[in-house]
Amino acid sequence: xxxxxxxxxxxxxxxxxxxxxxxxxxxxxxxxxxxxxxxxxxxxxxxxxxxxxxxxxxxxxxxxxxxxxxxxxxxxxxxxxxxxxxxxxxxxxxxxxxxxxxxxxxxxxxxxxxxxxxxxxxxxxxxxxxxxxxxxxxxxxxxxxxxxxxxxxxxxxxxxxxxxxxxxxx
Numbered sequence: 001x002x003x004x005x006x007x008x009x010x011x012x013x014x015x016x017x018x019x020x021x022x023x024x025x026x027x028x029x030x031x032x033x034x035x036x037x038x039x040x041x042x043x044x045x046x047x048x049x050x051x052x053x054x055x056x057x058x059x060x061x062x063x064x065x066x067x068x069x070x071x072x073x074x075x076x077x078x079x080x081x082x083x084x085x086x087x088x089x090x091x092x093x094x095x096x097x098x099x100x101x102x103x104x105x106x107x108x109x110x111x112x113x114x115x116x117x118x119x120x121x122x123x124x125x126x127x128x129x130x131x132x133x134x135x136x137x138x139x140x141x142x143x144x145x146x147x148x149x150x151x152x153x154x155x156x157x158x159x160x161x162x163x164x165x166x167x168x169x170x
Contacts, residue, residue: 050076063096074092
């Protein structure tokens, strides 16, 4: 993950490639909000880098990049700060909802990501209410949603794997 984004040591711009032209006002990179990651006390420089990339993506109105930056930021917080990991997942939901899927497959993938984000961000009731009537054509995808609902009913926000879903069905 450390190689996914680069940060300019001079101006603080964050991008997947620093050769990319700056598409946001340079003033953004000098604001207290940007420099302090809007007051979030991240434990790692990697978390800060992903959060700053989120801020740039938000200014560019790039919802996909905004979402991924927050998701990756949450992942970097998972082992060091559960509270910030939950906050980043909650923040990732609005840009996720703005992504326009290009196919049914992508739509279903986004649904599976959303149900996991809701559960991992302690929004158990939302998991149940939003997904209790969701039926997808793919059996494993339906099994994943059922598994997520079962975990939500137990108020389980831990990380789980697809292997657990598959093993449960055998």
